[in-house]
Amino acid sequence: MNVVNLGLLDYEKALSIQEKLNKKRIENAIEDTLLIVEHPPVLTLGRKGEYSNILINKDFLKKNGIDIYEINRGGDVTYHGPGQIVGYPIIDLQNYGKDLKKYVEMVEEVFISLLKSRFNINAHREEKKYTGVWVDDEKITAIGIAVRKWVSMHGFAFNVNTNLDHFRWINPCGITDKGVTSLKKLTGGEQDYHDITELVINTFCNVFQSERKDLKVSELEELLNGNE
Numbered sequence: 001m002n003v004v005n006l007g008l009l010d011y012e013k014a015l016s017i018q019e020k021l022n023k024k025r026i027e028n029a030i031e032d033t034l035l036i037v038e039h040p041p042v043l044t045l046g047r048k049g050e051y052s053n054i055l056i057n058k059d060f061l062k063k064n065g066i067d068i069y070e071i072n073r074g075g076d077v078t079y080h081g082p083g084q085i086v087g088y089p090i091i092d093l094q095n096y097g098k099d100l101k102k103y104v105e106m107v108e109e110v111f112i113s114l115l116k117s118r119f120n121i122n123a124h125r126e127e128k129k130y131t132g133v134w135v136d137d138e139k140i141t142a143i144g145i146a147v148r149k150w151v152s153m154h155g156f157a158f159n160v161n162t163n164l165d166h167f168r169w170i171n172p173c174g175i176t177d178k179g180v181t182s183l184k185k186l187t188g189g190e191q192d193y194h195d196i197t198e199l200v201i202n203t204f205c206n207v208f209q210s211e212r213k214d215l216k217v218s219e220l221e222e223l224l225n226g227n228e
Contacts, residue, residue, distance in 0.1 A: 001210035002033040003201055004220045011042040011069055011080065014088070018153045020224045021090040025151045030223055031213075032095075034204060035088040036197060039080040041166060043068045046075035046144055053077045053171040073154035075131070075144035077170045083161030083184075083193065085200055091208070093150045104143060106207055107156055108133050111141045114203040121186055130178075138181035160184065160196050 006014060014037050024030045043054060043061075045068060053076055054068070061068065080086055093103055108125045111133040115121040123133050123140060133141035142157045159182035167180045183191050205212045215223075 001205050001208065002031050002213050002215050002220075002223075003205075004033065004035050004215045004217065005197065006035055006037040006217060008038045008040070008082075011039050011044070011067070014039070014086075015069070015071065017220070017224070018088050018090065022148060022151055022153045024223070025090050025092055026149045028092075029226075030090075032092060032208075032210065033090045034201065035090070036201060037086050037088070038082060038084065038193075039086060041066050041079070041081040043170065044073075044078050044080065045070045046073045046078070048074065049076045054169065055171065056169045071146075071154070073144040073146045075142075078142050078144060078157060079166055079170055080157055081162060081166055083159075083163065083182075085158040085160055085193075085197055086156070087158070087200065087204065088155045089152055089204075091152045093147065093152060096208075098150055100145075100147060103152065104131055104145065107143055107204075108141070110200065110204050110207050111156075111158060113207065114199055115140070118199060119183070119187060134178075135181055135186060138179040140181050140183070140186070158183075158196075158200060160191050160193060 014035065017035065021030065021033055025032070043066065096103055105125065112123045112125065115123045121135060123135050126134055131143045132139050140159050143155070145152055145154050159180065161184045162182045164180055164182055164185065183196065201212065
């Protein structure tokens with residue numbers, strides 16, 4: 001599993017990288033890759049998204065430099081922002097049984113497992129209705145994916161030190177009867193973002209039974225620009 005930490009990066013640039021990686025993975029020109037990124041405040045709207053779930057006006061968004069991106073993942077509106085670990089797995093699901101439900105459950109298991117093992121927090125999935133990972137009735141990890149020719153893109157957003165007030169801008173994932181939480185809120189203190197990022201990466205590779213191979217951004221660029 002190639003792992004690339006993109007750091008703090010504009011959503012549009014990260015999306016472009018995802019799309020290029022997705023194409024190359026379909027062509028079998030690269031290995032499975034996990035992108036890790038932190039975004040400035042941004043809203044994304046999935047295929048089934050409704051603008052009515054964005055609760056603040058366009059003037060506020062424009063004044064604060066907050067863009068809305070309509071994208072091809074499943075789900076409704078999602079917030080990304082500082083203090084949130086976002087992961088974009090570009091994975092060939094033909095190696096995982098060509099099973100979308102199983103894939104989502106594996107991503108959910110990453111966070112259920114790490115929350116229990118590191119923090120003794122009992123998280124769970126909502127089997128019947130919602131994707132993502134929940135602690136009681138509050139979501140801590142949102143999941144939204146797209147798959148093309150069995151290669152995934154988009155992924156997860158794990159609230160670590162995220163400003164939860166920003167979720168008041170939206171009905172997260174179109175859900176109005178449940179809340180949102182973060183690791184900071186659950187533990188009562190700011191978390192070491194780098195430490196938790198490493199924990200997420202290692203747990204992800206463990207769940208997906210993959211050997212971790214870290215790539216620098218410059219090495220990623222070489223992969224993206226190769227054979228063109």
